[in-house]
Amino acid sequence: MDIETYLSQQPTPAIAQDLLGRQLRLVTPAGMMTAWITETEAYLGAQDAGAHAFKNHQTARNQALWQSAGTIYIYQMRTQFLLNFVTQAAGVPECVLIRGIEPATGLPLMQANRPQPLKNLTNGPGKLMQALGLDKQLNGQPLNVGPLHLQLTPRRVPIKISTSGRVGIVNKGDWSSAPLRYYVTGNPWVSQSRQRDIDPETHGWQAL
DNA sequence: GTTCGGATAGTCT
C-alpha cells in the first residue's frame, strides 16, 4: 500500500493508533536514521477546537493541512519544530502529530544532533526533531519522496496502547479531554513518562 | 524522582 492510501483509508484517530510501531526513516548525507513511533496525537480539522485548522481557518502557516494525505506539516513552537503527517483527502485539514520515537539505527547521528542521554533523546515532539536534525524545510512536501520516509514494514506491535487528553490543549472544553493522544504503554520514549510506568524488559513491544 | 516557573520566537488579532 502506498503512504497516501494508508493515511486516508481510516478515520484519523485510527490512523494515529496504527502509526504506533511504524518506522520513521531519515536519509541524510551523514547517514541514515530510523526510529519506531511511540506516541501520537490526532487533530480533527475544522470541528476540533484544539486544531490549527479549527473552523477551517487558513493562514500562511497551516496551508499544508489542506493538501493530500502524506503531506508533511511542520511548524515552529517557540524554539522547537513539531512534525505532523496530513491525513484524509485533500481539502480535509486533519493530521497526526508525532510526539515520541524510539531510536533504532543511526543513534550516533541523533546524539550528535542532540547531545543528551538516550532516555532524554527523543521523548517529546521538539526533542525528536532536534535529534533528527530537522527544521521546517520539509513543511508542505510529501513523505517518501524526499529524505523523510514513513515505512509500513518492518514494524513493531505494541502490547498495549494507552490514551489520554492531548498535551498542551487547555481551555478547549471537551476537546481538551478527548482521548486523542495515543502511546505505547511502558515505552521509555513517551513524553512526560514516569520511571515507574516504564517496562525495561519489553519497552511495551510484543516479542519479534 | 517529580514538580514548578521561566525562557523563548513565531503567528495571529
Add this chain to the structure above:
DNA sequence: GACTATCCGAACC
C-alpha cells in the same frame, strides 16, 4: 499585545 500542539533546570521531596 496575547497566545501558544515545548523544553530545561532549579528546587524540593
